[in-house]
Amino acid sequence: MVKTRTFPKGGIHPHGRKTLSNTAAVERLPFPKTAVVPMSQHLGAPAAVCVAKGDSVEVGQKIGTGESFISADIHAPVSGTVKDIITIVLPNSVRTQAVVIETEETFDESILENTFRRELNEGDLVAKLSSQDLIGIVKKAGVVGMGGAAFPSHVKFQVPKGKKAEYLVINGVECEPYLTSDHRLMLEHADEIIDGIRAVQKMINAPQVIIGIEKNKMDAVEKMEKAVAARGLTYIVQPLKVKYPQGDEKQLLKAVIKREVPSGGLPIEIGAVVSNVGSIFAVYEAVFSGKPLIDRVVTVTGDAVRRPGNFRTAVGTPIRQLIEAAGGFKESPAKIVAGGPMMGFSFFDLDSPVTKGTSGILALTDKNLDHSPQTACIFCGKCVAVCPMGLQPTKLFRLIDNGNFDEAMKLNLMDCKECGCCAYTCPAKIPLVHGFKYGKKMARKKS
Ligand code: SF4
Ligand code: SF4
Known part of the structure; x- marks a missing residue:
């Protein structure tokens, strides 16, 4: 077993409460009678609707085109009829167009499975296809990061000219309390995840693969190790100490390859590409069964x-x-x-x-819920101690509160990951993260 690692600075240990949901295998939900499919489900420009009211659509058909460099295609999650095109507001406050599809009465799981059936006689598709072919498949399938920011995967897997990916780091950390979907995926689909990793490894031409998983998921560590060994691969499954926010890619990279992404930079600048296990599973489905990201x-x-x-x-x-x-x-x-x-x-x-x-x-x-009232800052420094980005939350908050956004920017406000470690620890219950979100918005407006 490989020695356990973690990131060096800051972080907190909130109660995991993961056993609440991690009690049984993943259950497939019946298809909705009406699906409301937003055009903005990713970072970057929203997709442009490419169907019209009254159109019949087949499951997997493209209904939104990602036209900008950073965008992603959107596909019909069911077969049916386009009833309307409306504007909605998502839980993250993003206002977006959405295609409303009334599901065909006869549509069921067998139609989904027959539409996207693995062609067993096609051999090893990863070996057969070129890296550009594979990136093209990921783009066509509308795959995005499924662990947080929803960054379009085809952009991430296209290593820029002059850069080199030495490491592909797989994020199986799932450090947010309560959430267990990535854990279940690793337990139930380890072999498929390995095939997805092989595809991405080829896309970015990375010689080394490290799969980071926190120690509160040792059954997933074992599953992934077995799946790696069964293929005779040299991937490292790296157990990590349980610490929030280890699932943030900058902290994960510090933990597994001991390299720090520069302020405002991307992982590729230190020779790494990071991808979450959910996205890797979506890559697997896209490459091996032609299924776009529809569930x-x-x-x-x-x-x-x-x-x-x-x-x-x-x-x-x-x-x-x-x-x-x-x-x-x-x-x-x-x-x-x-x-x-x-x-x-x-x-x-x-x-x-x-x-x-x-x-x-x-x-x-x-x-x-914690209803303790907000009080004045007591300058205890706890927020500074837990900030994994090495920021000074108390000072940043004061600057923003006084409208001094330029000074806050000089103290690297934009490096704040909005992880919430500072607010979680603050005994004065100061809404630090709300302040930083507001400060960033105002600083962007001014620039
Ligand atoms: S929310 Fe921002 S300032 Fe607070 S701990 Fe996280 S990175 Fe640091
Ligand atoms: S943790 Fe809260 S009370 Fe303590 S210094 Fe930071 S902002 Fe002030």
Whole structure:
């Protein structure tokens, strides 16, 4: 077994609460009667709608074209009829166009599986196809990062001229409390993830692969090690100490290859490409069965939910349907979050659709919320001690509070990952992350 590692500076240890949802295999959710498919499910420019009201669409058909360099195509998650094209607001406050598809009554899982069936006689597609062919498949499938920012994968896997990828680092950390969808994927699809990794390794031509997994998922470490060994590969499965926010790519790289991404830079500048296990599984499906990214595993959890679990869900499914699949609410939730408790977005509209980036839905009762009042800063320095980016949260907040955005920028405000470690630790309950989000917005407006 390889020695356990972690990132050196800052970080916190919130209660994981992962056993709540990680009790059974992933369950496939019935397809929604009506799918509402947003055109902005990724970082960068929204896709442009390429169907019209009244059109019939087949599952997997492109319904939105990513026209800009940083964008991604969007596909129909079901077969049916385009009923409308509307504007909606997602839980992360993004306003976007969405294609409303009424699902064909006869559409079911067997149609999905027959449409995207693995062609066993095609041999080893990774060996057969060129790296550019593979990147083209990923682009055509609309694959994006599924662990956080939803950055278009075909852009990430295109190593810029003059740069070299020495390492492909696979992010199996899932450090956000409550979330377990990546854990389930590794337990249930280790072989497919290995094939996805082989494809990405070829795309970026990286000689070394490291799969980082926190020690609270030792069963996944073992599964991945077995899958690696069964193929005779030299990939390293790296167990990591449990520490938040290790799933952030900068912290993960410090932990596994001991290199630091420069301020404002990208991992490729230190010879690395990082990809989350969910995205790697989507690459596998795109390469080996031609399936675009039209569904994903979502954790539905929290003390307000009757039967927490993980559900494989079509993009565009109303979140209400996921809550119902999880047995509904056993108590009225005081807060519902899209994502995890540290970096997720609070929302209340249960008709909001699942997107490519929806890793979890967390519903909490009042018992789990901290209502302590905000007080004045006592200059305890705890926020500084836990900041993994080496920032001075207390000073940054004061500068932003006084409208001094230029000075905040000089103290590297833009390096803030909005991980929430500082706010979590602050005894004065100062809304530090809200302040940093506001400060960044204002600084961008001024520039
Ligand atoms: S939210 Fe920003 S300032 Fe606070 S700990 Fe995280 S990176 Fe540091
Ligand atoms: S943790 Fe809170 S109270 Fe302590 S220095 Fe930072 S902002 Fe002030």
